[in-house]
């Protein structure tokens with residue numbers, strides 16, 4: 001049984017997708033906690049209603065990134081995570097924090113990385129005249145929205161798209177992509193060695209029985 005700690009900053013729809021998939025598909029994992037840097041994050045309500053432990057480590061209570069990250073790390077580690085899942089967690093993380101969770105922290109970003117890191121990805125894709133856009137799940141490294149890619153989902157950009165229509169189309173895919181990637185990790189089918197992502201098709205038990 002693997003412990004997953006999910007970090008959110010707001011709506012939490014990706015967190016919700018992961019929680020629902022874990023329950024519905026019977027993953028060998030438990031959602032050990034949902035932690036937010038914003039006390040008002042909507043997603044906390046869903047987690048509480050599901051009986052998932054929640055915590056708030058508010059960045060506004062800390063005077064430096066280093067202090068905030070240290071407090072966040074302490075809060076996360078109380079739940080002994082095998083995997084930390086960033087689900088709309090809108091904070092730049094310090095290098096020591098990232099190093100502490102090396103190989104066991106995933107992020108989802110709403111673009112086809114390496115295109116459009118940072119904020120406003122959907123408008124950036126429209127402004128660039130892209131005909132294709134999407135979302136990326138990647139292992140977290142110290143550089144924002146970089147790090148080895150685990151999986152991507154693609155959607156078309158339609159001629160009359162606005163930021164809202166495009167982000168809605170991408171979000172539908174995020175809700176499938178992120179549970180898929182997290183499931184690979186909890187089933188020991190996803191790993192990273194020397195910056196290289198390795199995905200195996202079958203769960204180890206299935207592989208060895210062949």
Ligand code: GAR
Pocket residue numbers: 008009010011012013014015087088089090108109110118135145171174
């Ligand atoms: C998602 O679209 C996620 O990809 C994005 O924030 C949204 C959070 O929505 N993350 C980033 O931009 C990270 N750089 P949610 O709270 O409903 O999951």
